[in-house]
Amino acid sequence: MKSGGAPPHSKMQVRNVSFRARPHFGVRVAAATFAALGAASFLKFVGLLFIFALLFGAIDVANAAEDSLGTKIKKIFATPTPVPRKHRKRSTKKPTPSPSPTASPKHKKISPTPSPTATPRTKSKRKKASPTPTETPEESPGPSPTETPSPSRSPRPGAERKGAPDVTLSPDEISGYDNYPPKVRQILDAGLELTKQNLGYTYGSADPANGGMDCSGFIYYLLTENGFKDVPRDSSQQYVWVRKAGNFNAVLSRHEDTFELDALKPGDLLFWSGTYNIDRDPPVTHTMIYLGREKRTKKRVMIGSSDGRTYDGKQRFGVSVFDFKMPPPPNSGDAKISPVFVGYGRIPGLSED
Numbered sequence: 001m002k003s004g005g006a007p008p009h010s011k012m013q014v015r016n017v018s019f020r021a022r023p024h025f026g027v028r029v030a031a032a033t034f035a036a037l038g039a040a041s042f043l044k045f046v047g048l049l050f051i052f053a054l055l056f057g058a059i060d061v062a063n064a065a066e067d068s069l070g071t072k073i074k075k076i077f078a079t080p081t082p083v084p085r086k087h088r089k090r091s092t093k094k095p096t097p098s099p100s101p102t103a104s105p106k107h108k109k110i111s112p113t114p115s116p117t118a119t120p121r122t123k124s125k126r127k128k129a130s131p132t133p134t135e136t137p138e139e140s141p142g143p144s145p146t147e148t149p150s151p152s153r154s155p156r157p158g159a160e161r162k163g164a165p166d167v168t169l170s171p172d173e174i175s176g177y178d179n180y181p182p183k184v185r186q187i188l189d190a191g192l193e194l195t196k197q198n199l200g201y202t203y204g205s206a207d208p209a210n211g212g213m214d215c216s217g218f219i220y221y222l223l224t225e226n227g228f229k230d231v232p233r234d235s236s237q238q239y240v241w242v243r244k245a246g247n248f249n250a251v252l253s254r255h256e257d258t259f260e261l262d263a264l265k266p267g268d269l270l271f272w273s274g275t276y277n278i279d280r281d282p283p284v285t286h287t288m289i290y291l292g293r294e295k296r297t298k299k300r301v302m303i304g305s306s307d308g309r310t311y312d313g314k315q316r317f318g319v320s321v322f323d324f325k326m327p328p329p330p331n332s333g334d335a336k337i338s339p340v341f342v343g344y345g346r347i348p349g350l351s352e353d
């Protein structure tokens with residue numbers, strides 16, 4: 001540094017002083033404007049500037065709000081909506097193991113082993129079964145000759161059956177009934193009582209407690225209940241029984257006015273062959289008992305059990321009164337399937353007194 005000279009920073013200080021001494025440009029403009037327009041005009045100008053500032057500020061705020069709202073909407077639509085996953089409901093129940101057959105009472109109910117409580121019912125059915133020997137079918141072609149039906153097939157009284165209802169007659173409706181021998185009336189009275197019980201035709205039965213009987217079963221029951229012993233069970237052997245007693249009358253004619261029927265009396269047993277196809281010797285398949293002539297029609301009538309014979313032109317199925325008619329000639333050359341009236345005979349041991 002030279003002596004007697006100003007220090008190096010004196011120029012800078014002079015510049016700062018000169019700068020500070022000069023007023024700001026804005027202040028000078030304001031002062032000039034204020035001087036030109038006056039104080040009142042200056043205040044108006046300042047108010048207008050303030051109003052413009054407020055307007056531009058509000059517009060900026062609205063634009064900012066619109067921008068923010070638009071931005072949010074764009075974000076909403078631009079962002080893909082996640083698809084909710086279907087949640088499978090998991091079963092909270094734990095699989096229960098199958099119970100053992102001994103532990104579950106249900107398995108005991110469905111067990112094929114019959115329970116002891118079912119035994120009395122089977123015993124009751126066995127009690128109803130007829131103690132008499134089984135017979136071959138007489139008139140029904142359906143069952144096998146060796147078949148023994150169970151009592152459950154028996155129609156009960158009042159049960160619906162095919163055909164017309166069973167028919168009964170009173171002794172007053174039969175010609176000369178009061179003149180019949182006492183033993184004959186006893187048998188026929190018992191037979192007419194059976195026709196009132198609505199019994200069906202039940203193959204293999206000889207007991208009305210089963211709900212019905214077959215033809216030879218009716219004869220067997222009727223005669224044994226009225227004191228006759230050693231009565232055969234089936235119609236073929238009943239025919240042999242009558243033939244051996246020497247009380248049989250053969251009939252070859254097919255006309256009802258034949259002389260071969262002149263000896264026919266009430267209480268006689270009637271026999272047919274060929275009511276169904278069966279190989280038996282002798283080939284007798286059906287039997288009934290002769291009742292006499294009906295007063296109203298003058299026709300011969302009989303009683304027994306049948307599965308389709310007629311009375312008054314209507315088929316009856318069961319224990320009933322039937323018309324006694326001679327069967328028509330066979331429609332074919334096979335005589336085994338064509339009913340033929342064989343003949344009639346007195347009951348062995350029947351008293352004429």
